[in-house]
Amino acid sequence: MAQSQLSTIETTFEILEYLSVVQSASPSEISDELDVPLSTVHSYLSTLKGLEYLVNENGIYSISAAMLGIGERTREKMDLYDAGESVVEDLASKVEEQATLTTIENDQPVVVYNVNKNENMTLKMHPGMMLPHHATVSGKLALAFTDVSIDDIGTLEEYTKKTITDREEVAKQVEKARSEEVSFAYEEFKPKLMAIAVPIFTENELSGTLSVVGPLKQMTQSSVQESVIKKLQTASNTIEVNLQNQ
Numbered sequence: 585m586a587q588s589q590l591s592t593i594e595t596t597f598e599i600l601e602y603l604s605v606v607q608s609a610s611p612s613e614i615s616d617e618l619d620v621p622l623s624t625v626h627s628y629l630s631t632l633k634g635l636e637y638l639v640n641e642n643g644i645y646s647i648s649a650a651m652l653g654i655g656e657r658t659r660e661k662m663d664l665y666d667a668g669e670s671v672v673e674d675l676a677s678k679v680e681e682q683a684t685l686t687t688i689e690n691d692q693p694v695v696v697y698n699v700n701k702n703e704n705m706t707l708k709m710h711p712g713m714m715l716p717h718h719a720t721v722s723g724k725l726a727l728a729f730t731d732v733s734i735d736d737i738g739t740l741e742e743y744t745k746k747t748i749t750d751r752e753e754v755a756k757q758v759e760k761a762r763s764e765e766v767s768f769a770y771e772e773f774k775p776k777l778m779a780i781a782v783p784i785f786t787e788n789e790l791s792g793t794l795s796v797v798g799p800l801k802q803m804t805q806s807s808v809q810e811s812v813i814k815k816l817q818t819a820s821n822t823i824e825v826n827l828q829n830q
Contacts, residue, residue: 595620599628600647603638604712608646662687664784664792665696667826672794675819676701679812681798684709685823686722688790691732693722696792707774707797718754719747721767721781722793727754728762729783729790746771766813767793771800778803782816786827794820 598618603609611629615622629645632638637651668685676683676699683701686693695713717723717732718740727734733755740749748754761767769779780803781795796812803809 595624596628596632599625599632600637600651603645603647608641608644610644614645662696663827663830664823667830668784668792668794668823669697671819671822671826672697673699675699675794675796675815678815679796679798681705681796681803681812682707682709683819684722684795684797685792686715686795687792688726688730691726691730692717693720693726693793702798705777705797705799707777716741716743716773718749719743719769719773721769721779721795724754724758724761724767724769725781725783725790725793727758728767729785734758743773744771744775746775748772766816770804776800780809780812780816782813782820784820784823784827786824791827792823794823 595618598620599614602614602617606613609617611622611625614620614629615625618625629638629640633640633645637648638645639648664685664687672683672685679701681700681702682705683699684695685697687696688694693715695709695711695715697711698709700707715722717727717737718734726732734751740751740754741747742749748757757767765783767781771777773779774797776799777797778800779795779797781793783790784792784794794816796816798812803812
C-alpha cells in the first residue's frame with residue numbers, strides 16, 4: 585500500500601479515536617489537537633459523515649451510532665464476551681462495586697464488558713478502552729502471563745501521584761501477580777480507588793482478566809479483600825468453564 589494511503593488511514597483513525605475520547609469537537613479543535621491542516625480535517629469529516637460514521641450538529645462532530653454498531657457486532661463475536669457477560673453482571677451485584685472483563689489483544693488488555701453497581705463511584709471504563717500495563721491490575725496480569733515485559737513498554741505515564749513509574753518496582757509487582765495469580769492496584773490509575781484482578785486462562789494461555797474496582801477505604805480492609813478475591817476466582821473459574829464448553 586502506498587505511503588499516502590497509509591497516512592490517510594492513520595489520520596482517519598486518529599480523528600475517530602480523538603472523538604471517542606472527547607465525545608464531540610469542532611473541525612478547528614480537531615485540527616489543533618492532531619496538528620492537521622483545517623482544510624484537510626474538513627475533507628476527512630465530510631467523508632466520514634457521508635459514510636454515516638459521524639454526526640454533524642451545528643458544526644460539532646461526534647461518532648454516530650453506526651460506528652458504535654461495528655464495535656458492538658465485533659464484541660458479540662468474542663467467545664470471552666459470550667462466556668463472561670452474565671458472570672460479570674452477577675459479580676458486580678454481589679460485590680456492589682464495578683466489575684470489568686478484559687480481553688488480551690496483542691498482549692494489551694482491552695475492556696470488553698463493564699458493570700458498575702456503586703452509584704457513588706465514577707470510573708469510566710468503556711468497551712474497546714485499552715488499559716495501561718503498569719498502572720492497572722489487568723495490565724500487570726498481561727505483563728505476568730504474556731510475552732511482553734515492562735522493558736517493552738514505552739513511557740510509563742503518571743496517572744496519579746501513586747502511579748508506579750519505576751520499572752524495577754513494577755517488575756516486582758508483576759512477579760507477585762504471576763506467583764499469586766492475583767493483581768492489586770492502589771490509587772495507581774484513579775485517585776481514591778483500589779482494584780483487584782485475576783486472570784482468565786484458556787488452555788494455559790491468558791485470554792482475559794476479571795477485575796473489581798471500589799473505594800480505597802473499603803477495599804483495603806482485609807476481610808473485604810479476601811471476600812472480593814474469592815468471588816473473583818469463582819467468577820473466573822466459571823468463565824473458563826464456559827469457554828471450554830463453547
